[in-house]
Amino acid sequence: MISQKIRNNASISYFFLGWLFLLAKNNPNFSNPFIKQHAKIATKGHILFFVMYIFYSHFLSNLFSYSIPVIQITVDHCIDIAFFTFLTIFIIQGVYRGQRNDSPSKNTLDTQDMFSLQGNIFQFKEASEGERVILLLSHIPFLGMIVSKKYPNTITTTGVRASSIFGLLYLIAFTSRGFDSLSMILLFIGIILIIFLATRFFIYDNYLVYSYLEKIPGIKSIYQVIRTIPVYLGDLGNMIFGKETNVSFMERLINTQEKDQNFETPLRTYFTDANLPFKSFWIFIPFVNLVFLPKLFMSRTTRYVLAIGQGLIITLVAILIGVFFSFTSPLELFLLFPICYGIYTLETDVFTRIPVIYEIYALLNMLTFGLLKNTKRIQSIQKQDTQVSFKME
Numbered sequence: 001m002i003s004q005k006i007r008n009n010a011s012i013s014y015f016f017l018g019w020l021f022l023l024a025k026n027n028p029n030f031s032n033p034f035i036k037q038h039a040k041i042a043t044k045g046h047i048l049f050f051v052m053y054i055f056y057s058h059f060l061s062n063l064f065s066y067s068i069p070v071i072q073i074t075v076d077h078c079i080d081i082a083f084f085t086f087l088t089i090f091i092i093q094g095v096y097r098g099q100r101n102d103s104p105s106k107n108t109l110d111t112q113d114m115f116s117l118q119g120n121i122f123q124f125k126e127a128s129e130g131e132r133v134i135l136l137l138s139h140i141p142f143l144g145m146i147v148s149k150k151y152p153n154t155i156t157t158t159g160v161r162a163s164s165i166f167g168l169l170y171l172i173a174f175t176s177r178g179f180d181s182l183s184m185i186l187l188f189i190g191i192i193l194i195i196f197l198a199t200r201f202f203i204y205d206n207y208l209v210y211s212y213l214e215k216i217p218g219i220k221s222i223y224q225v226i227r228t229i230p231v232y233l234g235d236l237g238n239m240i241f242g243k244e245t246n247v248s249f250m251e252r253l254i255n256t257q258e259k260d261q262n263f264e265t266p267l268r269t270y271f272t273d274a275n276l277p278f279k280s281f282w283i284f285i286p287f288v289n290l291v292f293l294p295k296l297f298m299s300r301t302t303r304y305v306l307a308i309g310q311g312l313i314i315t316l317v318a319i320l321i322g323v324f325f326s327f328t329s330p331l332e333l334f335l336l337f338p339i340c341y342g343i344y345t346l347e348t349d350v351f352t353r354i355p356v357i358y359e360i361y362a363l364l365n366m367l368t369f370g371l372l373k374n375t376k377r378i379q380s381i382q383k384q385d386t387q388v389s390f391k392m393e
Contacts, residue, residue, distance in 0.1 A: 002032075002034055005029075006032050006034055006035060007034075007098055007099050008098075008099075009021070009029065009030060009032075009035050010034055010035045010037075010038040010039075010097075010098035011038075011094070011095040011098035011099055011203075012098075013035065013038050013039040013042045013043075013094075013098070014038070014042045014045075014090075014091045014094035014095055014098070015091065016042075016046055017039075017042075018038070018039035018040070018041075018042030018043040018046065019039075019043045019046075021035060021036070021039040022036065022039050022040065022043060038094065038097070038098050041094065042094055045090050045094070049083070049086075049087050049090075052083075053083050056079065056083070061076050061079075062076075064076040064079060088191075088195055092195070092198045092199060092202060093202075095199065095202065095203060096129070096202035096203060099202075099203050121206050121207070121208060121209070122153075122154055122155050122206060122207045122208075122209050123205065123206050124201075124205060124206070124207070125205040125206075127205075129202075131151075132201045132202055134147055134151050134156070135155050135156065135159070135197075135201045135207075136194070136197055136198050136201050136202075138151075138155065138156035138157075138159035138160055138163075139159040139160075139162070139163050139193070139194065139197050140163060140194065141163045141164060141166060141167030141170070141190075142163075142164075142167060142336050142337075142340040143340070144156070144159055144160035144163045144164070145160050145164070145340040145341055145343070145344035146340060146343055146344050147160070148160040148344070149344045149345065149347065149348060150347075154209050154214070155207060155209065157218075158209060158213040158214055158216065161213070161216040161217075161218060162213055162216060164219070164337075165216070166186075166190060167336075167337075168337075169186065170183065170186045170187070170190070171330075171333055171334060171336075173186055174330055174333070175330040175331055175333070175334070178330075219341060219355065222355075223353075223355040224253060224256050224257055224260065225253065226355070227256055228249065228252045228253045228255075228256045231252050231256075232247065232249045232252050235247040235252065263351070263353075264349075264351045267306075267351050268303075268351070270301060271301050271302060271303040271305055271351075272301055272303060273299050273301040273302045273303060274303055274304075275299075275302075276292070276295065276304060277291065277292070277295070278291060278292070280304065280307070280346055280347075281343060281346075283304060283307045283308055283311040283342070283346065284307070284310075284311045284314060284338070284339045284342035284343055284346070285311075285339065286314050286315040286318040286335065286339070287315055287318070289308070289311040289312060289314075289315060290312070290315065292304070292308045292311065292312075293308075293312065295308060296308055296309065303350050303351075304350060306350075306351050306352070306353065306358070306361075307342065307346055307350060307351075307352065309361045310338075310342065310353075310354050310357045310358055310361050311342065313357050313360050313361045313364070314335055314338055314339060314342075314357060316360075317335065317357075317360070318332060318335055338354045338355075338356070338357045341354055341355075342354055342357075
């Protein structure tokens with residue numbers, strides 16, 4: 001059994017101290033074969049990094065000084081970021097290996113057996129390396145949406161909500177000011193937080209879940225609140241003019257939630273065709289999803305009717321941004337929210353409604369007098385279901 005002191009020294013070697021540990025071969029604190037093994041790996045990795053980065057900076061960086069459309073930073077800066085990202089990953093992985101002293105275990109991703117919550121402490125003592133990676137990825141903006149839906153637990157859920165807020169703030173700063181000092185500061189803060197979380201998830205077996213993070217509402221809850229506000233304001237107007245004597249926002253919110261629960265019931269009965277020409281993942285990818293357009297008109301019962309329609313709206317919005325602004329405009333980056341949210345919910349809720357995108361979809365159908373026939377059938381089916389429910393009552 002390797003002592004904790006030896007493990008700590010092995011991990012410390014990855015912080016650019018490996019070569020010193022190798023030189024101090026007669027020191028009993030660093031002469032352990034386990035420490036030497038990690039010190040050699042760390043030293044080789046650091047030397048390789050510095051040689052490659054210095055060579056690139058002096059001889060190749062000038063060849064990549066042109067800007068990338070949309071994100072408006074040079075390729076040279078992206079390569080610099082990539083260099084230090086790989087270095088960070090190398091250090092984090094080395095520290096983890098030094099502490100764990102085990103080979104990569106099979107990635108079972110069995111969240112029910114590996115994860116547990118005791119009070120505010122989230123335990124994952126038996127989690128494999130792959131499962132710890134999942135916990136980390138859930139805190140990366142946009143990507144976290146997809147991860148948290150596949151592997152739901154307290155950490156992934158709170159991680160995706162916090163990272164979505166951070167991603168929104170960064171996009172607002174980036175689109176309004178460009179890649180200036182504020183954007184760089186936010187990016188630096190984000191990288192530091194990811195490094196901190198990576199260290200936490202890979203070295204320790206528990207994580208403190210702060211209560212205020214659990215109180216952050218999800219996108220679906222925010223969407224329901226926003227849709228409830230106009231109705232509530234109408235109730236307030238009626239009360240002012242004496243048409244109503246009492247109003248309650250909570251009652252209206254509960255009514256909205258009940259409508260959402262009843263929204264899918266008739267649709268699941270009628271729309272049963274699950275065949276698609278390509279994987280459903282591509283439905284929300286702009287321009288690529290145009291290949292699904294014939295499906296809307298050829299299949300009257302395709303269960304992806306709402307998903308395809310909303311995916312096409314995302315493409316339409318991307319085109320409008322390109323026409324009125326530019327196809328390289330940073331505004332296109334805001335489409336990452338509906339794209340990732342659509343992918344994030346499609347597997348578990350095929351009739352998902354993406355905030356704003358669904359409203360545009362329904363409005364377009366109304367303005368075109370039911371040109372999107374499947375949408376018209378959705379409305380008629382729901383109307384029939386309402387009539388049946390009324391008769392039963």
